[in-house]
Amino acid sequence: MSIFDSKSILITGGSGSLGKALVRQLLDNTGVRRIAIYSRDELKQFHMRSEFKDNSRLRWFIGDIRDKDRLVRAMHGVDYVVHAAALKQVDTGEYNPMEFIKTNVLGSQNVIEASIDAGVSKVVALSTDKASSPINLYGATKLTADKLFVAANNYSQSYGTSFCVVRYGNVMGSRGSVIPFFQNLASQGKPMPITDLRMTRFWISIDDAVKFVLDSFEIMQGGELYVPRIPSMKIVDLATAISPNSEIVEIGIRPGEKLHEEMISAEDSRRTIQVSKNRFLVLPVVAEWNFNIPEGEVMKERTAYASDTNELWLGSSDMAEFIERMN
Template sequence: MSLMTGASILITGGTGSFGKAFVRELLDNHDPRRVVILSRDELKQSDARRLYNDDPRLRWFIGDIRDRSRLDRAMHGVDYVVHAAALKQVDTAEYNPFEYVQTNVYGSQNVIDAAIDSGVKKVVALSTDKASSPINLYGATKLCADRMFVSGNSYAAAYETRFAVVRYGNVSGSRGSVVPLFRRLAEEGASIPITDKRMTRFWITLPQAVQFVLESFEIMTGGELYVPKIPSLRINDLAEAIAPGSPIHEIGIRPGEKLHEEMIAPDDSRRTVRLGDRYVVMPYVNGWGYEAPDEGIPVAEDFIYQSDSNDQWLSVDQLRTMTGADR
């Protein structure tokens, strides 16, 4: 039986790409007692209600994670929380830094405090590759959030609540994916814009991300940062998969963008173990009785998990299948 069966689950940012896929999986395969969707956009909630045919197990909360009192209300009686709400656009963050701090940092603190006070059992916060060795403000706010959720276990040590973090790279089919752009330009016969032909990225599908989060709930004890072992792609190969034969032109790396993605920094390798299909970055400090997994295999001290040095790569044919370009 799944941990989620018969449980009450809250998803912050539940009308985003991940949230909708996660809710669909819960309703179809886990039979939760109640699923609470907290988000700011009433139009997206209206669209989602139709998407799920007004499933009676769903509860809809218009609200913002900046509002602590709204979180307290939404978390009443909740067993498990997925924290997916965040401001995410790199360039927008540079122009609106205070807003990103308010949501990604202070909002995360509100989620932590509300979860502890509401008696939530487990919380998994979603992170991003940009939080590893961040070079932009968005990544810096997400690194703060990661550390807060790990250290939140110290605040919750005398309570039942435990926190963990899941970090992964680009998601095929998510709102920010370049796939729809490449597809539209190919249909128009236009040249495909590539930031840099050397660029590499980690790649994961939405169903894979959902399953990884569900598995993390099952195995977490509190304080872990989980990173899936996933393949990399070359941006040129992605363009060829989506728009075969289309001309390509370079537009240059955007401010705050990396040539290659990183999900585990070299300085974190001393706290990282390999555990099956994932890496586990263990906490810097431990005031709540965290114990490293017995079956975890320590990585090399100079280990770095970066998209250009990965040992798994997606071919053009595999990318065509994953993106639906072969249909």
Template sequence: MSLLEGSNILVTGGTGSFGKAFIAHALAHLDPQRVIVYSRDELKQFEARQLFGDDPRMRWFLGDVRDRQRLLRAMHGVDHVVHAAALKQVDTGEYNPFEFIKTNVTGSQNVVEAAIDAGVKRVVALSTDKASSPINLYGATKLTADKIFVLGNSYAAAYPTRFAVVRYGNVTGSRGSIIPKWRAMAARGESLPITDLRCTRFLITLPEAVQMVVDTFDLMQGGELVVPHIPSHRVVDLAQAVAPGAAMHDIGLRPGEKLHEEMISVEEGRRAVMVMDGRYYVLEPETDGWGYRRRADGVPVPEGFHCASDKNDLWYSVDDIAAVLKADA
């Protein structure tokens, strides 16, 4: 039985790809008392209401994570929060840095403070592989947000609220995915643009990401950063799985883009253990002033451990990727 069962859950950014997948899972499997969507776009909320058929357990709050008072109102009576709201486009962040800081950094601080003041029990925030050794503005804001949530446990030490973070890579089927664009181009007989033919990435499906968040609520004490042990893939193999035989051309890395992604740096690896039969890595907090206890079930990783997409021990082939995309369709 999950800790989330029968509880009141709020999802910031609840009309995004992850938010809708999480809500569908919660309604189907967790029997929540209430699921509260907190997002700023009324059209997306209208479309989501149609998707969930006006389920009586759903509540809808228009609001921005930049607005702490609105967050506090929305969190009244809430047991658990999933923080999925963020600005995420790497190239957009390079040209609009202040806006990304307002949402991803200040918004995260607002979520932490509102959750403590509202008496929320547990908060899980979504991060990204781009937060590990960041080279772009988006990644830097998400690394800062990771720190805000992990260290938010210090602010909440005398309160019941606890915070943890999940970090994962590219999600199949998420909004903004290159896959629909590639399919349309291939149907027109066009060559597929690849940012760099050498690129590698991590790949996770939406159901896997949702289950990871549910599992994190159950395993967390507060202060953990949880990373899935998932396969890597070559970007050219993804393109061939999407459009077999299609021509490809190299367009070069975009501003702020890495050749290979990283989810755990060498320095972070010193705090990593594996849990749940190797399904997840947990980065334990460096400070534990709120009473964190080192995990007895954690299996230490090797000395000098580094989780990067080109150095992974798990890999998807073209056929593997095609099977994942088919199952995720």
């Protein structure tokens, strides 16, 4: 039995890498009744329809999360929503800040209001490590969206809609991952450009990311922010894993880029509980509803969960094994 059996689910940004992986998992392992894909790109939807052989449980909505009326129409009869749609390129956000605000902030507000108006039961919004102590516009918009989704529970509970946030790091195997970029350079015998040789990042496989998101629907109360306990990796080691003999060239940090990422800030640590071996829960700052604090180990105060001080690490051999499985 699954909570998704006989349910209708809508995925914003559903034609992306994570959306496709979510659809595959739901179709293969649950009795989901209907999955609505909501995205702007008709070509990606066309390819996805072909990939899933026009599965009768899939529905296709061309739409932008900036359009609240379209969202309300698409959410009619929907039980659960995964909000994955966002503008994500860090340097693009620095040059086009208003567009990122329109999509990542105002679009997220539209998702919240449309979910309530349509009577959706549960919404899980996807965040990013760049939303913790943000220094770039993209991270700032995602932090704002996180706070919108958490605070939405202050007035949505009486409507029967609950919201929570899932925050994780770089997804191995996703369309935006640096892995295919490095692989393409390696195939051409070109050097590997790395902005700073000291750089580290959090990494999670796309299958683990999907499982974490779907498991969050099972356990969420509404108002929490979930963070997976995942490994870090040096970008230098990643490049070496992909092409051991390629030259590595340091090119300098790009606008808005961090040397190391974090998923839980030092300030948020005092509100963070490790509720299982692989899951942290960040409590809401303000909870005007009945939130039951689960059991678990409280994170050490003033200790950030950052990619350079992480306890778990991937080496070149670990990543090489993963890339081989991907291929």
